[in-house]
Amino acid sequence: MPLRSTATSWGAVTRLFHWGMLLLIIGGISVGLYMTDLPMSPQKLRVYALHKSVGLTLLGLAVLRLLWRLGERRPAAAPMPAWQERAASATHVLLYGLMFAIPLSGWLFNSAAGFPLQWFHLVNLPALVAADPALKVLARTAHGFGVLLLVVISAVHAAAALKHHFIDRDRTLRAMLPLPGDSK
Numbered sequence: 001m002p003l004r005s006t007a008t009s010w011g012a013v014t015r016l017f018h019w020g021m022l023l024l025i026i027g028g029i030s031v032g033l034y035m036t037d038l039p040m041s042p043q044k045l046r047v048y049a050l051h052k053s054v055g056l057t058l059l060g061l062a063v064l065r066l067l068w069r070l071g072e073r074r075p076a077a078a079p080m081p082a083w084q085e086r087a088a089s090a091t092h093v094l095l096y097g098l099m100f101a102i103p104l105s106g107w108l109f110n111s112a113a114g115f116p117l118q119w120f121h122l123v124n125l126p127a128l129v130a131a132d133p134a135l136k137v138l139a140r141t142a143h144g145f146g147v148l149l150l151v152v153i154s155a156v157h158a159a160a161a162l163k164h165h166f167i168d169r170d171r172t173l174r175a176m177l178p179l180p181g182d183s184k
């Protein structure tokens, strides 16, 4: 499989970003939902630190993914109505927006709450703002709402991919699956 996207198929790098980040997002959401209900303990703080490190990794990957994508061609869409092509592009833009907004709102929440921030005990990251109780509530709401939006939009996006594969029987899903092989 070529590293770069071709006229009909996504390249290996885009596919690796797509499916690798999906796995990390599922992990980040699962840890996020689990950790908030834990009773206060050193274990809870460790789980929070893991969640933040995974989230910061996703933010870094989002930057790299966007830069890569800006230098890539978009494979020609399988034949489909123009509105579907426009809807797919708009969805991709929204998903990119959320890949940035969710970790940034988490970072903002962490800063406004006055908590320290480290990436896997390796790098200390600065606070984005000074401690601010009102902003803390706002950023926390934005973080949760962003995740909800991501889940809903991803579900529609995945359903559309399955519809293309099983009903329209076109190459849309095959061109993104993490498997080598023909995607015409």
Ligand code: HEM
Binding pocket: 025, 028, 029, 030, 032, 033, 036, 051, 052, 054, 055, 056, 058, 059, 099, 102, 103, 104, 106, 107, 108, 109, 110, 117, 140, 143, 144, 147
């Ligand atoms: C794409 C990356 C991320 C995803 C998918 C994600 C997801 C989540 C989820 C599902 C929750 C639980 C929300 C709830 O209980 O309503 C949560 C909470 C939280 N997240 Fe993230 N998060 C991400 C990145 C980050 C980052 C980078 C930070 C900090 C730097 C962070 C800090 C937090 C904190 C502190 C909470 C707990 C809020 C509370 O205790 O009320 N998150 N996150």
Ligand code: HEM
Binding pocket: 014, 017, 018, 021, 022, 025, 069, 077, 088, 092, 093, 095, 096, 099, 154, 157, 158, 161, 162, 172, 173, 174, 175, 176
């Ligand atoms: C099981 C879940 C998913 C499936 C089956 C799926 C499937 C696909 C397929 C088939 C494409 C190619 C669409 C086309 O050529 O027009 C695509 C592209 C894309 N998907 Fe997904 N996807 C899933 C989850 C996600 C999630 C959670 C995100 C966001 C974090 C995402 C972000 C994107 C983006 C941004 C593109 C455009 C290509 C790129 O720049 O990477 N997808 N997806």
